[in-house]
Amino acid sequence: MAQPKYIPAAFEQKWAEQWEKDQIYKTPDPKSAEKKAYVLDMFPYPSGAGLHVGHVEGYTATDIYSRYLRMNGYAVLHPMGWDAFGLPAENYAIKTNVHPEITTNNAIKTFIAQIKRTGLSYDWSRELGTHRADYYKWTQWLFLLLYKKGLAYRKEALVNWDPVDQTVLANEQVLPDGTAERSGAKVEQRMLTQWFFKITDYAERLLQDLDKLDWPESTKQGQRNWIGKSTGINITYQVDGMDAPITVFTTRPDTNFGATFIVLAPESEYVRSHIESFPKKDEVKIYLEQAKLRTELERISNKSKTGVFTGLYAINNLNGKKLPVYVGDFVLATVGTGALVGVPGHDMRDFEFAQAMGLPVIRVVIGPDGDTGPITTAEQVQEGEGTMVNSEFLDGMDTIAAKEKIMDYLEEKGWGKRVTNYRLRDWLISRQRFWGAPIPIVYDKDGKDHPVDQAELPVILPMDVEFKPTGVSPLKDHAGFQAVDTTKYGEGAYREADTMDTFVDSSWYFLRFCDPHNETEFASREAMNKWGPVDLYVGGAEHTVLHLLYARFFTKVLFDEGYITFDEPFLKLRHQGTILGPDNRKMSKRYGNVINPLEVADQFGADTLRMYEMFMGPFSDMKAWNTQNIQGIYRFLTRIWNVFHTEASFATAATGRDADPAVVSRLQKTIAKVGSDILEMKFNTAISSMMEFMNAWEGKAISREDAQKFLLILAPFAPFITEELWHTVMGQTTSIHTQRWPEVDTSKILAETIELPVQVNGKVRSKITIESADVPEEEIRKLVMADPRVLQFTGGKVAKFIYVPGRIVNIIAK
RNA sequence: GCCGGGAUGGCGGAAUGGCAGACGCGCGGGACUUAAAAUCCCGUACCGGCAACGGUGUGUGGGUUCGACCCCCACUCCCGGCACCA
Numbered sequence: 001m002a003q004p005k006y007i008p009a010a011f012e013q014k015w016a017e018q019w020e021k022d023q024i025y026k027t028p029d030p031k032s033a034e035k036k037a038y039v040l041d042m043f044p045y046p047s048g049a050g051l052h053v054g055h056v057e058g059y060t061a062t063d064i065y066s067r068y069l070r071m072n073g074y075a076v077l078h079p080m081g082w083d084a085f086g087l088p089a090e091n092y093a094i095k096t097n098v099h100p101e102i103t104t105n106n107a108i109k110t111f112i113a114q115i116k117r118t119g120l121s122y123d124w125s126r127e128l129g130t131h132r133a134d135y136y137k138w139t140q141w142l143f144l145l146l147y148k149k150g151l152a153y154r155k156e157a158l159v160n161w162d163p164v165d166q167t168v169l170a171n172e173q174v175l176p177d178g179t180a181e182r183s184g185a186k187v188e189q190r191m192l193t194q195w196f197f198k199i200t201d202y203a204e205r206l207l208q209d210l211d212k213l214d215w216p217e218s219t220k221q222g223q224r225n226w227i228g229k230s231t232g233i234n235i236t237y238q239v240d241g242m243d244a245p246i247t248v249f250t251t252r253p254d255t256n257f258g259a260t261f262i263v264l265a266p267e268s269e270y271v272r273s274h275i276e277s278f279p280k281k282d283e284v285k286i287y288l289e290q291a292k293l294r295t296e297l298e299r300i301s302n303k304s305k306t307g308v309f310t311g312l313y314a315i316n317n318l319n320g321k322k323l324p325v326y327v328g329d330f331v332l333a334t335v336g337t338g339a340l341v342g343v344p345g346h347d348m349r350d351f352e353f354a355q356a357m358g359l360p361v362i363r364v365v366i367g368p369d370g371d372t373g374p375i376t377t378a379e380q381v382q383e384g385e386g387t388m389v390n391s392e393f394l395d396g397m398d399t400i401a402a403k404e405k406i407m408d409y410l411e412e413k414g415w416g417k418r419v420t421n422y423r424l425r426d427w428l429i430s431r432q433r434f435w436g437a438p439i440p441i442v443y444d445k446d447g448k449d450h451p452v453d454q455a456e457l458p459v460i461l462p463m464d465v466e467f468k469p470t471g472v473s474p475l476k477d478h479a480g481f482q483a484v485d486t487t488k489y490g491e492g493a494y495r496e497a498d499t500m501d502t503f504v505d506s507s508w509y510f511l512r513f514c515d516p517h518n519e520t521e522f523a524s525r526e527a528m529n530k531w532g533p534v535d536l537y538v539g540g541a542e543h544t545v546l547h548l549l550y551a552r553f554f555t556k557v558l559f560d561e562g563y564i565t566f567d568e569p570f571l572k573l574r575h576q577g578t579i580l581g582p583d584n585r586k587m588s589k590r591y592g593n594v595i596n597p598l599e600v601a602d603q604f605g606a607d608t609l610r611m612y613e614m615f616m617g618p619f620s621d622m623k624a625w626n627t628q629n630i631q632g633i634y635r636f637l638t639r640i641w642n643v644f645h646t647e648a649s650f651a652t653a654a655t656g657r658d659a660d661p662a663v664v665s666r667l668q669k670t671i672a673k674v675g676s677d678i679l680e681m682k683f684n685t686a687i688s689s690m691m692e693f694m695n696a697w698e699g700k701a702i703s704r705e706d707a708q709k710f711l712l713i714l715a716p717f718a719p720f721i722t723e724e725l726w727h728t729v730m731g732q733t734t735s736i737h738t739q740r741w742p743e744v745d746t747s748k749i750l751a752e753t754i755e756l757p758v759q760v761n762g763k764v765r766s767k768i769t770i771e772s773a774d775v776p777e778e779e780i781r782k783l784v785m786a787d788p789r790v791l792q793f794t795g796g797k798v799a800k801f802i803y804v805p806g807r808i809v810n811i812i813a814k
Numbered sequence: 815g816c817c818g819g820g821a822u823g824g825c826g827g828a829a830u831g832g833c834a835g836a837c838g839c840g841c842g843g844g845a846c847u848u849a850a851a852a853u854c855c856c857g858u859a860c861c862g863g864c865a866a867c868g869g870u871g872u873g874u875g876g877g878u879u880c881g882a883c884c885c886c887c888a889c890u891c892c893c894g895g896c897a898c899c900a
Contacts (some may be wrong), residue, residue: 216818216819217818217819218817218818218819218894218895219818219895220818221817221818221895221896222817222818222894222895222896224817225816225817225895225896225897226895226896228896228899230899230900232900248900249899249900250900251899251900252900263900305898329898330898330900331898331900332898332899332900334899335898335899335900336899336900337900339900340900341900342900343900347900348815348898349898349900350900352898353898421899421900423899541894541895544894544895545895615826615827615837615838616826616827617826617827618827621820621827622893622894623826623827624826626825626826626839628825628839628840629825629826629838629839629840630839631838631839632837632838632839633838635838635853636838638853642853684826684827684828684837684838685827685828685836685837687837687838688827688828688836688837688838689836689837690837691836691837691838692836692837695837755833756833757832757833758833759832759833759880759881761880761881762880762881764833767833799880800880801880802832802880802881804832804881807832807833808832808833808881810832810880810881811880812880812881
């Protein structure tokens with residue numbers, strides 16, 4: 001009888017349909033299981049381009065992990081949904097006038113079909129989309145919760161305006177070079193009234209709690225940098241001829257005896273309020289006009305300092321010295337108090353400013369005794385730690401002690417107050433766009449805001465909308481949307497027309513998955529606390545600050561409000577490494593190097609696609625696609641297919657063959673190795689070890705029971721071929737994916753004889769064979785010393801004999 | 815500049831104090847075939863040698879250790895993030 005050939009297309013579709021029909025991936029009730037696990041992927045934006053190789057990488061990893069845990073008796077929650085609001089669909093609507101809901105739902109259909117084709121084990125009964133009213137109703141509810149807690153507020157602020165997408169952006173959405181993360185446009189500053197979430201209230205907890213998370217160090221560090229905690233002191237200086245004192249923030253009060261000037265930010269409160277009293281107000285006004293013309297980008301890229309003297313002098317509390325007060329645009333209004341005290345001897349920026357302003361004598365306050373300056377070159381600026389000089393009562397102290405002492409002194413005298421500053425800003429959530437969750441606020445005719453009653457939720461996004469990029473949300477003039485209950489809000493009332501940043505939608509979806517069809521709550525406490533927090537979260541490293549920080553913020557708010565019993569959303573986080581094109585460049589239409597994973601699945605089968613992506617290299621590493629390497633996986637699966645279709649592979653009465661104990665032993669080791677590798681997300685080595693097992697099995701025989709065990713450990717990686725062989729060759733009638741992970745039977749692991757390497761002076765010169773690691777050292781020594789090659793290299797003269805049981809012998813010859 | 819990660823054959827990678835290069839790709843040789851593809855077998859870090867074997871070798875320089883890809887110090891380069899943050 002001819003062997004059937006391995007043709008994945010012949011059965012993959014069949015099994016995908018069967019699994020769906022039997023609902024084998026439906027989430028069990030965690031009460032019925034002893035252990036629970038919540039394994040989550042960052043849900044995708046359903047783009048029209050469909051599934052990308054990067055999606056497949058992350059989703060396959062969580063799929064293998066989930067399947068392994070299920071096989072080990074865990075109740076696993078492993079859902080999938082859609083981060084469906086956002087600009088691409090709306091921009092497409094502006095071009096074509098096709099409603100975003102239509103394009104989005106079409107894209108979702110494509111994603112679902114492609115994900116099923118890939119054999120991923122999601123529970124589709126829990127699918128959700130952030131654009132659906134039954135979801136954004138609760139996004140709006142969360143907005144109202146924050147509003148009631150005083151954590152959502154409206155203020156006029158200088159905001160980032162994207163002139164291409166015609167909307168404001170959060171700070172996190174602006175790149176360091178001043179361009180928009182999404183559109184690439186040069187971001188402008190505009191004064192607008194916008195809604196903010198008060199994430200800054202949570203800065204300290206967001207920082208501290210990072211320590212308890214199993215996250216990549218780089219991601220934790222990225223969040224720490226973003227939160228940007230700095231501790232120091234606000235020092236208040238009296239100003240000659242002014243009623244208003246100037247307060248500066250500094251982290252280096254130890255250098256304060258070296259202060260020679262003060263600089264105010266052009267946009268600072270002090271300049272705005274008191275400019276008319278500046279002796280040199282005309283010069284300052286000219287400077288402010290010039291500064292306004294320089295964009296943020298120019299300010300940052302142009303390192304040379306500019307500034308203007310105000311004519312004011314502040315008095316240094318410590319020594320009565322006069323400090324000239326300048327305005328300079330290297331000082332940022334948003335940092336500290338928007339004013340700084342310049343210590344040019346010990347801060348490079350201050351030195352550069354002093355040089356630019358022609359401020360000559362520079363005092364040295366840290367350094368060896370007798371070195372009192374002045375200093376004239378940048379190389380002489382000493383920013384580090386050292387010993388205090390020229391600082392009266394601080395002299396001789398190290399900078400750390402001096403810092404504490406002078407802060408005590410300043411606070412005692414009432415001249416200063418210790419403060420902690422954060423770089424983190426409140427989260428701007430207003431977007432002047434249509435395709436997002438409407439902000440549930442109604443304004444009365446006087447412009448005062450009123451929260452919409454919960455009973456009125458959701459505030460529905462209408463379908464009949466004209467899409468135009470006007471800079472104002474299309475909801476502004478939509479009659480149906482703007483029809484509000486005048487008996488409640490009065491004549492002339494109108495709705496907030498802005499929608500929420502899509503990151504609001506994605507900051508709580510992991511909670512909705514716990515209870516996705518709840519019509520009376522955003523999710524029941526019972527369900528959230530049963531499944532949450534997420535045990536394993538996998539997604540791209542590009543979400544280091546935005547999504548991951550916002551989700552942590554929401555979780556802490558909900559924890560504080562008593563809805564959930566955990567205050568961190570994601571206990572363990574891993575990023576999949578970026579997959580580059582075969583040319584080693586980022587996959588991009590521009591380079592024509594984009595690999596479509598579905599084409600790979602069509603050509604080689606979904607099992608090959610999955611296993612290839614897992615075999616490419618360490619999960620979190622960046623790695624390039626290699627079309628030839630796919631062949632290696634395809635061959636491996638073909639060999640498995642062929643071995644299972646070869647009668648002689650099995651030790652049965654019919655074949656008359658006996659199981660090879662060495663192969664059986666290898667199988668037991670492989671079961672253990674694959675299991676531990678999956679938990680450590682070392683999928684590449686798990687696959688290697690299965691290849692090694694196949695190399696051992698081919699041409700030999702094992703029992704059918706053991707062959708089944710091999711299929712079971714392969715099943716999480718290659719769900720289709722294992723299911724097919726499980727039924728057609730093994731004759732099983734229930735799905736392989738509902739079976740238990742095989743137990744490791746250590747009694748079948750052979751006590752192998754050990755080839756013990758023998759080194760002389762650190763070089764392997766010979767090998768001796770011993771029965772086990774238990775052979776006593778004395779016996780080993782006799783064997784080794786009788787070895788002719790050892791004799792040849794030692795001459796029989798041994799200074800030292802080192803034996804590491806079962807591992808190695810090293811002899812130090814005299 | 816600061817922070818985080820990394821550098822191992824022709825290539826992807828393995829080994830976390832104990833035989834460097836598992837596994838896969840590629841390549842060379844052979845078998846099967848009229849032939850090719852597919853498949854199978856053998857070989858494959860580099861240098862020398864017919865071979866046995868010897869020497870060298872994990873970015874660079876030093877150190878600890880009987881023993882270092884692995885730990886420590888200094889440096890080079892690459893990737894990612896942050897950055898006039900006072």
